[in-house]
Amino acid sequence: MSSNEKFHHALVVDDNKCIRCTHCIKTCPTEAIRMVNGKVEIREERCVDCGQCMRVCPHKAISIEQDDLVQIENYRFKVLLIPSVFIGQFPYAYTEDQIYRSLLKLGFTHVYEVEQPIEVLKTLIRREIRENKSNLPVISSFCPAVVRLIRIKYPAFTEQIMRVKAPHDLVAHYILENFKKQGVSPDDVGFFYVTPCAAKITAVKSPIGEEVSIINGVINSNHLYNKAMSVIEKVDELDVEPFKKELTKEGIQWSLTHGETWWQRAKTISVDGIHNAIRFLERMENGQVSGFDFLELRACDRSCAGGVLLSQNRFLVVERLKMRARLYPASSVKMEAEGYGRFSGLEPLAVTDEIKPRPLMLYGSDTFKALEKMERARNIMCHLPGIDCAACGAPTCRALAEDMVNGLAKMSDCIFIQQQWQNQGKVSPQKAFQKMEKKWGENRFDPDCTKKGAKDESF
Amino acid sequence: MVKLRYEIEGGNFDLAGGASSQVKKVLKQLNIDPVLIKKIVVAMYEGEVNIVAHAYKGQIEVQIFPDRVEMKLTDEGPGIPDVEAAMKEGFSTASQRVREMGFGAGMGLPNMKKNTDELRIETEVGKGTTLIMTKYLAYE
Structure with a gap:
């Protein structure tokens, strides 16, 4: 992929809902948002899809595009890929098996948590650290918002980013290989990924470091949660164990803060929250951080548990996943019992092409x-x-x-x-007012009771 | 030409490096080779820390020209009694307190010299020191 490619963006502003309050403008970590002629404009070359704007919008005017669920009907095998944090959205009263079943009821033929052949990622991370002694720390490629942030603001670190695909890509390849072994044509298999954030959507729609993503559609996590809650039942008849065959302690916690580091022997550090990540990268660029082998940076506070498309409290999500993880084997134990052989074919599929810097030049490149x-x-x-x-x-x-x-x-x-x-x-005062109206749009100065703290908070 | 100016407070290690970090951000916006930026920032950081560690107060003036970056670091402080010795790697007069904070390894002036193209030192014992560093920006 060339460094001139257009960034795809998942964030959409609804001009009818937007009251032009500037919350998004002020919070954006890359200063990508402006008010132009009464409308919020996101500057594409600057946006890293972190979703901070969506989080702070008091009028829910910023949303994330998603694919229609109807399109799953185009495939014989409808495979739903959920991040582990999705399980954490449901009330404790529902077991994870009941959650799986509710998703099957929505029309999917298979449901997999994405963080499955995790031993492959662990192996690749260990190898990358070993083979890049001269250019440490290796920087995780897990969070797509962070990868974009580095490409535009810290281009010199781009070559330290791991050239490895995200878990959802990897698990899709793993499942597809298994389908092929059973004689199923790849065209009959549709992969639908449930995303906890905006950045992951973008990573599917315009993947960095690979031509096309294996994922056929992206589903907004909140949307699917509501659908699942409408059909979920407290009965246990269907066996969903086969879908969880490769789940491990590491996998379940992979998307949480420290998920890529707690099991490592190398010297690692984990930073979450995009503003924290920026501060850390600044320090690193100043030469004030040294001695680390691996750097895990995540755009959201508590990593994916704090994903902008998740509604459950992030601390509760972390707790639930940690409780779950206790019930699953460590991936190393599983490897000893079952061997790594069944994953070895996945390694070449997990590696991405080169990730290129895309420096943001405020004043042009001259x-x-x-x-x-x-x-x-x-x-x-x-x-x-x-x-x-x-x-x-x-x-x-x-x-x-x-x-x-x-x-x-x-x-x-x-x-x-x-x-x-x-x-x-x-x-003249008139001229000055006209200018304000042009910037903020007509009617912006009329009284309006639909806002937080006013009479109507029902937006 | 862009001119930047920073006041540096002696003894305040919390803020040490702040000016260098700002200058780095400015240089990055000018599409200057990251390798050169790193050298400039390292040199300036050493000078900045020197003011914090040794002087009462000081100031840094940075001038960015199309072909070079000039840094002038002026301080009111003890001055350098033996410049030749101070230029040697490992030579340090930093106090124990400063060393415990991870500074004062005796690499300051040698690092400044190594990372810039010109280094001029004017110093008077008991009064203060002025360092002028220049780094040329090579263009292709």
Whole structure:
């Protein structure tokens, strides 16, 4: 995949629901969001699909695209792939077998948790650390939002990212190989992945480091949870054990913080939360972090348990998975009993192509011109108030200055400057108001009782 | 030309490295070779830590030109009595307290020299030190 490829994005803003409140603009870790002509605009080249914007939106105006469940009918074998954290969404009263059965009732022929042939990932991680002694730490490729973050903001670390596919890809290959052995044509098998977050959707729709994903459709976790809850029953008749044959302690906890590190002997560190990950990468770039062999970075707090498409409390999810993990064998024990042979064919399928950096150049790639623009932006900063109110539609005064020198914003976008100009008689109050209306959209200044803390909170 | 200026407080190790980190972010935005950025930042970090570890206060001025980066680090402090000795790897006058914090290994000036193209030292015992470092940016 070339470094010029277009990033696919899963996040969609509903202009009718959006009240233009700037929460998303201010929280975005890559400053990818702006207000333009009364609409929220996500700058594609900057967005890493971490979903922070969706999390903070008070009006649920940001959503995530998903594939229609109807399309499972196109396949004879309808394979549902769920992340382990999905099990953690259900009330404790339901056993995991009952959860599996409810999903089969929705029309799927097979249900697998994705974190299954985990010994393959463990083997590849150990090997990568061993073979890359000169370029440590190896950085996990598990969290797609982090991989994108590194590609755009820390391009120099890109080559340290593990070239290994995500568990959902790997398990799909494993299942497909088994289908083939039974004489089933691959065309008859459809894989549907239940995603806990936006980034994983994007990873399926425009995978980094491989041509096309093996996954045929993506289902929003919340959506499926609601469907499953409507059919779930407390009866135990169907045997779902075959679907869980390769589940291990490590697998169940893989997507939690420390999931890729707790079983390692190498020197590892785990960081969760995208702002924490950024701070850690900055430190590492400053040369203030050394001696680590492996780095696990996850965009969400508590990793996938805190996925933006999950509704259950993340701490409870972690607890449930930890309790479950106790009941399953360690993968090393399983390997000793059953051998690694049945997985060895998977290794080549688990490796991705090269992951290329895609540095985000605020002022363009020409150093000479960039220097000139930066100088101008720094001069502009002397005039801006520095309170980062986002009333201009940019997250910070600095971002506004950057936009200005790139021809994407004007000095008059700043409400402080506007006030000053009015005071100095440089602009009429009418003209100033018109500018605000243009930025924030007509009617934005009319009273509206549909908002948090007002009369109608029913959005 | 972009000019940056940072005040450095002596003895405040919490903030040591903050200015270098800021300069790194600026250089990254200018699409400068990461290898050069690393060298500039390492040199500046050493100088910054030196001010924190030895001086009462100081300031760093960074000027970014299309072809070079100049860093001027000025401090009010004890000065360097023997510059030649201070240029040797492992030579350190850092206090025990500073060493316990993981600084003062005697690599400061040698690292600055190694990572820049020009290093000029003006120092007066009992008054302070001024370091001027220049790194040239090679273009293809």
